[in-house]
Structure formats: C-alpha cells, structure tokens
Amino acid sequence: MTLTGAEIFIECLKREGVKTVFALPGGVVLKIFDMLHQQKDLEVILTRHEQGAGHMAEGYAKATGKAGVCLVTSGPGMTNVITALADAYMDSVPLVCFSGQVPTSLIGNDAFQEADNVGLSRPCTKYNFLVKDVNDLASTIKEAFYIATTGRPGPVLVDIPKDVSMAKAEFIYPNSVSIRGYNPTYEGNKWQIKQAAEAIMKAKQPILYVGGGVVFSGASQELLELAEMTQIPVDMTLMGLGVFPGEHPLSLGMLGMHGTYHANMAMHYSDLVIAVGARFDDRVTGKVSEFCPHAKVIHIDIDPTSIRKNIHVDVPIVGDCKTVLRGLIQVLRATVNGEQKELRKPWWDQIHQWQQAHPLTYQQEKHGPIKPQQVVKRLYELTKDRDPIVSTDVGQHQMWAAQYFKLAKPNRWLTSGGLGTMGFGFPAAMGAQAAFRDRLVLCIAGDGSVQMNMQEMATAVVSKLPVKIIILNNRFHGMVRQWQDLFYEGRYASSYLDTTPDFVKLAEAYGAVGLRADKLANLDEVLKQALATEGPVIVDVPTYPFENCYPMIPAGGCNHEMILEDSPELKKKQSEGKHVTPENKDTVLTA
Template sequence: MKLNGAEILLESLRREGVKTLFALPGGVVLKIFDMLHQQKDIQVILTRHEQGAGHMAEGYAKATGKAGVALVTSGPGMTNVITALADAYMDSVPLVCISGQVPTSLIGNDAFQEADNVGLSRPCTKYNFLVKDVNDLAQTIKEAFYIATTGRPGPVLVDIPKDVSMNKADFVYPSSVSIRGYNPTYEGNKWQIKQAAEAIMKAKKPILYVGGGVVFSGASQELLELAEMTQIPVDMTLMGLGAFPGEHPLSLGMLGMHGTYQANMAMHYSDLVIAIGARFDDRVTGKVSEFCPYAKIIHVDIDPTSIRKNIHVDIPIVGDCKTVLRELNQLLRATVNGEQKDLRKPWWDQIREWERAHPLTYQQDPDGAIKPQHVVKRLYELTKDRDPIVSTDVGQHQMWAAQYFKLAKPNRWLTSGGLGTMGFGFPAAMGAQAAFPGRLVLCIAGDGSIQMNMQEMATAVVSKLPVKIIILNNRFHGMVRQWQDLFYEGRYASSYLDTTPDFVKLADAYGAVGLRASKVSDLDGVLKEAIAVDRPVIVDVPTYQFENCYPMIPAGGCNHEMILEDPPELKKKQTGAHKVTPEDKDTVLTA
C-alpha cells in the first residue's frame, strides 16, 4: 500500500524510536501535522517559538544520549531554529531538524515564506538534505539519524517541500546505511594506544583533560577506571561536567576561563596531558603559545579534524572514547603497580597545596544581600540526593553553577558551551523533562537570559513539564557588567536591566508557580517549596548585584595567570553598594 510523504515521515520516525517531537506548525507542514494529529505513538510538544523547539530537542538529546527531533515550517520557521542548530553544531549534539519547504515547482521563485533552508543551515549542520522525490524520503530519514548519531554527533537538517509531504510512494525502510565518504573511525590505532600507555606509566605530573565526548560516547565508567587505576587527577571542561564524579577525590573540577585554581595550575604545570573527547577551545587553552609548556600531549577524539587543530599533539588517537579507553585500560592493568602512586606523590602534594591556597569561596552575610554562589550551593545540597538534571543559561550564573553544583553522573548537565546561547537553559530543561517526566529538572538562569525564551513557560504549563527555574536576579547582564568593571573602567554600556519584570507575577500570569526569596533566611524554605510542587516554578532570587565570578583568566591570558578577586579600586567602588534602582542608576553608573 502506498503512503503519502507525511505518513512515510512518521513511520520512519517510529522506526528510529522517536517518542517525542518538538514542533511549531505552518502552511507547508500542515499535512505532516494533520498526520501527527491522527496518531498516538509520537508525542507532539507544541512550542511557542522555533528556537525553543530546537533547544528542547537539544536538551532531550543531552539528557538521553539519543537524537532530539524538531519540526518547523519554512521561511521564518527555519530562520528561527538556526540558533539552536548552530548551538548543537558547536557542542556536538545529535539532533534531526525537519523543516518544511515550498513546493518543488516554486523553489527559487521567492514564493511566500520561502527561504534557502539548505543554504542557511549549511554552515551550522553536520549535513543537510533537500528531499525532491517522495521515493527518497525514507532513505533520507535513515541517513539523517545515522549521520546525527554516529562519529562526532551533530545536527542534521531534512528539508521537505510541501508536495513531497503529500505525494505517495511505496514505503520501504532500509535496515542499514552505507554512505560513501562517511565512515567514522571507532577503533583507535593500537600502536598509538600502546605509546599512550607507556607515556602514562612514565609521567610524574599527568592530568586527565576530559570533554563532552566522554559523555556522548558513554565512556564515564571507563574514564573512572583509568583515573582510579593510575591515580591521575581529572580536569573537566564545561561540556565534560558529569563525565567524572564531581565530589571524587581525583576530581579537580572545571578548568578554563572560570575553572578552579587547582585545575588550571595542574594543567599548566603538568608533564603529560591526556585529552579525551575535548577540542582544546580558546576558553580552555588561554594563550595558545604558552599552553602547557612542559607537557607531552595525548589526544583521543573521534573527529580527526579536532586533533592538532589548535594545539600540537604528540600522540594522536582517532577513535571513539569508550572503545579507546577500554583498550588503554586493558594495557595499563597489566603494568600499573604501586610505583606510580609513589612517583606522583609530590605532584599530588602540590595539587593539594593549590587547593588549600585558593579554594572556591565567597562571603555570605546572614543579614546581607544574597550571594549567587550561596544560592547554587544550597540548591545543590538540597537536591543532590534526588539525582537532578541541571540546565543553565549563559553568563555568570552558568559559571557559578559549574563551580558549585557537583554533578555525580553524566547526562545530568545541560548547558550551551561553544555558542554561548542565552535563552538555551529553560527550553533545554523542558526537553529533558519531556524525556524523563518523573525526574527533578532544575534550570539555573539569569534575569537577562531567562527573558530570551520566556514565552516557553506557556509550553511548560500546557505540556505539564514541571521544570524548576531558579533566577539569580541581579538586574544586570552580569558577565557583561563584570567585564565592563574589569576592562572598561566601569562604564555599564547597555548592561543594566532597569525594566526586569516581576517574575512572580509573570509565572502566575502563565499559570505556573511564582516564588521569591528576598532574604538569606528565606532561601532554603523557598527552594524546598519549589522542589515539592508538581508544576512549573519560577524562583526569583534578588542577589548582590556586583558579585564577580572568580577565578578568571582574562582574554589572551595564560592558564596560570588567574584573577582571583576584585582589584582594590573595584572593591572600593562597590563598598556598600547592594542595589541599583532606576532612581539612582545614573549615580551608580558614574561612581
């Protein structure tokens, strides 16, 4: 029996195990939505904006390890989802985006709501397809999921013209895919792995530098075995958080621009860097010419183009993190002994000294303004036994969450790394909540970022996604203000948000729950109340407005050249300043 293109699409999605679709309709995809309306196997979550749909699909993918799926219409629908595709591309998130297109006969004629979807998405997708014949649709969907989820994961676009969704063809779904020119390497070179094992055995000051590739390859257990067997300290990137237990004695926390002092110092002074599933981006390397000047570097990555792209590598290993680590561990098990622990004792003594000298710290006055670090720390302490999924937006709050919320397991951390997309956190949390209805999902946001996709609160309420949003509200674009204080003589150009809404009333307007903790003594009770409610919640926490996020490596600086606290002139300026109001804004901004 022949099926129309919309039916072929839905049956193909079923064959790929898709249970949830994040979507917003439009003219050229109405046939697809009509078919979706007549079935019950795939849940359709109607978003209020296509960017929200894309970020929800990302959150779903990061939390499950499976491809997230978004469905948008042509023209503005496609242009709205581009930000999410670019975000997924930078962070290697498996995502399949299905876009509608004008009928094939009108492509190139500037038809109503026409856009060059393939051209628009080419720079920010792993691959994209324009389906011109309904007979090719099933094969294309199979290839799209295969490309999105294999090798280095990433977003794939499938552009479906209106007539293709309506025309009929025999449905034949392929059992496998073979694409000429695309054959990801999973097995690492055995000689290179042997070289890596030998280098690890000899190293006196080794460091494990772990990225998001460990999470997506499911290699956390193999990483834990390697670290414990060799007693090598572990640094994690922003995307790698959760790949290794945050409270483990071998964990040094996050490294990079706002990483811990010990993580950055250990990286700089190491004699062997073992990079696994990381890409040596600028937020980690700092000044490239002075990055790890004493170290030999091993780099394990499934993407050969990531190796030696930014940093010279001595032992490159192209392969899947899980597969390579299994073989590496097998080699090391036969040779590791107590000598390595003794060999590295001075290294660990030095690391513990760095930890004692400059730990992550803040001062919370019980009667003063609430410090944002205190909010994150208390949220962590109150929820860690619940094994929550934690999403963040982008800015200071994101870095404080990375520093103080210690993830124990992978796939619990949802954040925008490479693109740094404000507005990512809330819809990503909703995507994770859709995947795991019974789990506690937290979104740590700033008052600037949350407004980027605030409209999705309607989606959360209607779709019964009880995400808990904790807003660290300082009425600033906080990270912008921090840079303006440190590097632009305190000129707050377009960073002060003097029209921040009443988030409690806003939550109520959407039919959600709005709470506020204005005093330190209120915080625990409000957080507990939010966690207990089985509805979407906004917790508004007015925080000290001038708190800065440290440690900080200034742009172009070296990893061991961290700013650890406010300079004296900045401390003097901020003394006694707890609140900026519209009435005294001009005075404060020129202080």
C-alpha cells in the same frame, strides 16, 4: 505499502525509536501535522517559538544520548531554529531537524515564507538534505538519523517541500545505511594507544582533560577506571561536567576561564596532558603559545579535525573515547603496579597545596544580600540525593552552577558551551523533562538570559513539564557587567537591565507557580517549597548585583595567571555603594 510523504515521515520516526517531537506548525508542514494529530505513538510538544523547539530537542538529546527531533515550518520557522542548530553543531548534539519547504515547483521563486533552508543551515549542520522526490524520503530520514548519531554527533536538517509530504510512494525503510564518503573511525590505532600508555607510565605530573566527547561516547565508567588505576587527576571542561563524579577525590572540577585554581594550575604545570573528547577550546587554553609549556599531549578524539587544530599533539588517537580508553586500560593494566598512589604523591601534594591556597570561595554575610553562589550551593545540597538534571543559560550564573553544582553522573548537565546561547537553559530543561517525566529537572538561569525564551513557560504549563527555574536575579547582564568592571573602567554600557519583570507575577500569568526568596533566611524554605511543588515553578532570587565570578583567566591570558578576587579599587567602589539603582542610574552610569 503506499503511503503519503507525511505518513512515511511518521513511520520512519517510529522506526528510529522517536517518542517526542518538538514542533511548531505552519502552512507547508500542515499535512505532516495533520497526520501527527491522527496517531498516538509520537508525542508532539507544541512550542511557542521555533528556537525553543530546537533547544528542547537538544536538551532531550543531551539527557538521553539519543537524537532529539524538532519540526518547523519554512521561512521564518527555519530561520528561528538556526540558533539551536548552530548551538547543537558547536556542542556536538545529535539532532534531526525537519523543516517544511514551499512546493518544489515554487522553489527559487521567492514564494511566500520561502527561504533557502539548505543554504541557511549549511554552515551550522553536520549535513543537510533537500528531499525533492517522495521516493527518497524514507532513505533520507534513515541517513539523517545515522549521520546525526554516529561519529562526532551533530545536527542534521531534512528539508521537506509541501508537495513531497502530500505525494505517495511505496514505503520501504532501509535496514542499513552506507555512505561512501562517511566512515567514522571508532577503533584507535593500536600502536598509538601503546605510545600513549608508555607516555602515561613515564609521566610524573600527568593530568586527564576530559570533555563532552566522553559523555556522548558513554565512557564515564572507563574514565573512572583509568583515573583510579593510574591515580591521575581529572580536569573537566564545561561540557564534560558530570562525566566524572564531581566529589571524587581525583576530580579537580572544571578548568578554563572560570575553572578552579588547582585545575588550571595542574594543567599548566603538568608534564602530560591526556585529552579525551575535548577540543582545546580557547576558553580552556587561554594564550595558546603559553599553554601547558612542559607537557606532552595525548589527544583522543573521534573527529580528526579536532586534533592539532589549536595545539600541537604528540600522540594523536582518532577513535571513539570508550573504545580507545578500554584499549588504553588494557595495555596499562599489564604494566601498572599497585604503587600508583605512592608514585603520584608529590604531584598530588602539589595539587592539594594549590587547592588549599585558593579554594572556590565567596563571602555570605548573614544579613547581607544573598550571594549567587550561596543559592547554587544550597540548591545542590538540597537536591543531590534526587539525582537532578541541571540546565543553565549563559553567563555568570552558568559558571557558578559549573563551580558549585557537583554532578555525580553524565547526561545530567545541559548547558550551551561552544556557542554560548542565552535562552538555552529553560527550553533545554523542558526537553529533558519531556524525556524523563518523573525526574527532577532544574534550570539555573539569569534574569537576562531567561527572558530570551520566556515564552516557553506556556509550553511548560500546557505540556505539563514541571521544570523548576531558579533565577539568580542581579538585574544585570552579569558577565557583561563583570567584564565592564574589569576591562572597561566600570562603564556599564547596556548591561543594566533596569526594570526586569516581576518574575513571580509572570509565572502566575502563565498559570505556573512563582516564588521569591528575598532574604537569606528564606532561601532554603523557598527552595524546598519549589522542589515540593508539582508543576513548573519560577523561583526569583534577587542576588547581590556586583558579585564577580572568580577565578578568572582574562581572555587571551595565561592559565596560571588567574584573577582571584576583586581589586582593591573595585572593592572600594562597591563598598561606597556606587550601585546602580533606577534612581541614580543616570549619574552612576555616566560617571
């Protein structure tokens, strides 16, 4: 069967089981778009910006566990999608990005809309290809999907010059892939697994520290089994949320910079850390030299480079989380007796003490301004029966969502962890919605970050992606303001957003529904109305602008030394009403 490059592209995607392509056209990819236009198997979602396409593909991938696919043009199309590639690389999201390239004869000539796509994306992709010959296209696409979805997943770029998409070749789709330099290890070393089991049996104060790797490995069932069998408390990273039921008695919630008090204390005072699919990020470890001073460390990860990168590891196990956990459960089952609860009692008593001493807390006055935590809490309570998918942007609202939205299952949590990309949430939610048209998809956003990809509202309306955006609107880059209050003597340098758009009118301008909850008494009603609305909705919730997110471990601080509330000086300043308003901003901001 002789096909053009563009037709080969479509055939390959179909065989990889792709249903949706997030795309934005341009000169050198027109042949591919022309072919996409003439077929019905692949849905093309036309985005308004290539960054949006990239994040949508990420959202799709995180919600489905399959590779997300986006298609962009050369030059600016490619440079625009870089942020999404870098984001996917940091968070190990399987993504295959196709970029157009100028014809091979023009590469290197500074042609119109030419960019060195392979060079640009090299440091932020797992691998990338430039296809110079149409005869290599099918096998390259096969390899791209294989690399993106196996081992530690990640983004892969395939750069297709215009003449390659036009030229014809015999279409042969390879059945399998073999790359001699790429053989991920899935089976954990048996001896090491035995060592780990022995360490678990000996430990008095063990803790499970689980991350995004468990989500991608699909190992939440194994994790649950292991935790219940051994009665070990579970700390989740930001990326791991949902992989263990948030309301399970063994769950301590999120750990790290804004993790719960008891999650961080348990980590710090543990004598055995069992890290599964997590990478000891600096937002988790705090000061590395004082991280878990009493603990031995077991580290299970599919990526050998994650092991001993930041932290000394006593029992390293390279392998797939699911496979290794199964092995571990098998070994433990032979030795664990029914007295685990009794055995762990002192440890759990201690944890409960911590929990009672400093639970997550905030003060909501009945007639005062709406507290952002209250919005997340109510949203959670109103939607938890509908098993929603929740995306967030980056900042204070993200941390509150992580603290108060207690997800029960994996693949429901879409957030940008490693790169911390503002503007991620809305397009990611749309990507998930494109995969699951009937599910409830929520995007908890801040007024700062949501504006970074607001243009995609047009995509949501046109492509009928009924995402519900809840904006915690404090008219600040809230996390920046918090740091300025804590570490920069309250000088709000470029964190006050002054006039934000009227989000209700903005939604309406796009043909979506805009709602506002201006006081606490309206909050539930407005949220319910949004949830009952068919299409995309923006709910604008003006919140108390000076609320700070606690607990907080200052950057480079030690995990057991958390800031738990505003200092008296800060409280005084706020109670005196030295708030920034358009009227007084010149005097207050310079004070």
